Amino acid sequence: MIDAQTLRDLVAADPLVRxxxxxxGGEFDSVHVPGSYNVPLDTLSEHAxxxxxxxxxxxxxxxxxxxxxxxxxxxxxxxxxxxxxxxGGLDAWIASGGDVVRGTSETWAMDRQVRLVAGTISxxxxxxxxxxxxxxxxxxxxxxxLTFSAVSNTCAMGNAxxxxxxxxxxxxxxxxxxxxxxxxxxx
Numbered sequence: 335m336i337d338a339q340t341l342r343d344l345v346a347a348d349p350l351v352r353x354x355x356x357x358x359g360g361e362f363d364s365v366h367v368p369g370s371y372n373v374p375l376d377t378l379s380e381h382a383x384x385x386x387x388x389x390x391x392x393x394x395x396x397x398x399x400x401x402x403x404x405x406x407x408x409x410x411x412x413x414x415x416x417x418x419x420x421x422g423g424l425d426a427w428i429a430s431g432g433d434v435v436r437g438t439s440e441t442w443a444m445d446r447q448v449r450l451v452a453g454t455i456s457x458x459x460x461x462x463x464x465x466x467x468x469x470x471x472x473x474x475x476x477x478x479x480l481t482f483s484a485v486s487n488t489c490a491m492g493n494a495x496x497x498x499x500x501x502x503x504x505x506x507x508x509x510x511x512x513x514x515x516x517x518x519x520x521x
Contacts, residue, residue, distance in 0.1 A: 335421040338430035350390045352515050356405040357396050358501040360441030365434050371511050375401045381508045386414035397443045399423040444492045452476050
């Protein structure tokens with residue numbers, strides 16, 4: 335793990351360092367670290383070997399660090415070396431005063447989307463249970479899912495939401511991203 339200042343120092347000292355953002359395309363289009371490349375976590379798995387073959391050192395970024403940690407596991411499993419995680423993710427980068435590129439997209443961060451959906455389903459379950467008592471189990475199911483999500487550091491609801499068109503952004507052509515990463519042409 336490296337902190338935001340170490341990332342700034344690393345990028346300044348080594349122009350070959352690549353920043354790989356593993357958030358959804360919509361989140362990336364909304365805000366990202368200048369010079370970073372986007373390969374969403376749900377796409378990264380099928381291209382882990384290609385990304386692992388990239389000779390450049392890579393720093394993984396997501397909103398808070400959880401998805402980047404999952405990407406780290408996948409890439410190291412595929413043989414990637416010279417791989418770092420940005421501690422605290424984009425949130426820490428912004429809090430440290432790091433520059434960002436802001437797009438016109440207003441896509442919410444994935445954790446915010448998950449809170450909205452989980453809260454809505456729970457609320458509907460509780461309100462519906464006034465008339466249909468067994469509906470309370472809907473809220474219980476969401477609570478169990480959130481508990482499992484915290485313990486396993488995965489998020490099935492987030493993975494499902496990431497597949498919605500709203501979160502796809504401009505899409506990800508991994509081949510083009512790999513070419514850009516090899517040649518140093520980031521957005």
